[in-house]
Amino acid sequence: MVQKGKGSEHVKYKRFMRKKFCRFCAEKTPFIDYKDTRTLKSYITERGKQLPSRMTGTCARHQRELTEAVKRARNIALLSFMEK
Amino acid sequence: MNYYENIVILDAALEDTGIDAAEKRITDLIEKMQGEVLKHERWGRRKLSYEINKHEKGYYLFFVFKSPPTAIKPLEELYKVFDPVFKFMIIKLRKKEVIALQSSLQAMEAKAAEQAAPDVVTDVVKDSVGEAVVPSVPAETAEPAE
Incomplete structure (x- = not known):
């Protein structure tokens, strides 16, 4: 699929893409707080699953920290494991 | 610890x-x-x-x-x-969280000290000015109510 899109279509697609960036790197947050559910909620789906970094643009290190924060928040019922 | x-x-x-x-x-x-x-x-x-x-x-x-x-x-x-x-x-x-915690605790202490300090100052002002300050406050609060 990647090879197919290499032509003019691919260029067109690329033009409309806004570059993703890691918000935690940009803001230089010292750590990701599991109590801050408002921030965490923007990194999970409506169903309560965590979004992949390829969709959010989060860097690898912060994605790992985010995962830990989400798991902690779920443990103490600040976030749900699964939204019905 | x-x-x-x-x-x-x-x-x-x-x-x-x-x-x-x-x-x-x-x-x-x-x-x-x-x-x-x-x-x-x-x-x-x-x-x-x-x-x-x-x-x-x-x-x-x-x-x-x-x-x-x-x-x-x-x-x-x-x-x-x-x-x-x-x-x-x-x-x-972790280390970074502890650093953030310590700074927040210091800020809290500073705030508490600040809150304690102005009380003393206002008390002194009230004592010295006394009557001049008190009547102006109810007048201000009464206006928006009308």
């Missing part, structure tokens, strides 16, 4: 006196184990994101404390047998 963060969920049906007692019991145990409670907050009754032991709501207590690692085991043992508590989580804070 390590820094720990602790969230406890109490039964929401508990009355205020019960919550006071539970909080006291927890802080007492921490202090007994040579710990020190640095911060404690009451988040109040909240809806749980999912049902725990048939509870839909819970009363959240939040503690930050400094203690030797030996204090954690007895604390967990207490929570397991302590009836009002149905969920708890104790987390050891």
Whole structure:
């Protein structure tokens, strides 16, 4: 699929893409707080699953920290494991 | 000495006196184990994101404390047998979190000192100016009401 899109279509697609960036790197947050559910909620789906970094643009290190924060928040019922 | 963060969920049906007692019991145990409670907050009754032991709501207590690692085991043992508590989580804070905590504690102390200081100043002003200050305040507050 990647090879197919290499032509003019691919260029067109690329033009409309806004570059993703890691918000935690940009803001230089010292750590990701599991109590801050408002921030965490923007990194999970409506169903309560965590979004992949390829969709959010989060860097690898912060994605790992985010995962830990989400798991902690779920443990103490600040976030749900699964939204019905 | 390590820094720990602790969230406890109490039964929401508990009355205020019960919550006071539970909080006291927890802080007492921490202090007994040579710990020190640095911060404690009451988040109040909240809806749980999912049902725990048939509870839909819970009363959240939040503690930050400094203690030797030996204090954690007895604390967990207490929570397991302590009836009002149905969920708890104790987390050891990492370096960066500790730094952030210390700066926030310092800010809190500074704020408390500031709050204490102006009181003294205003008292002095009131004493010296006295009557001149007092009448102007009700006049200002009365205007927007009309």
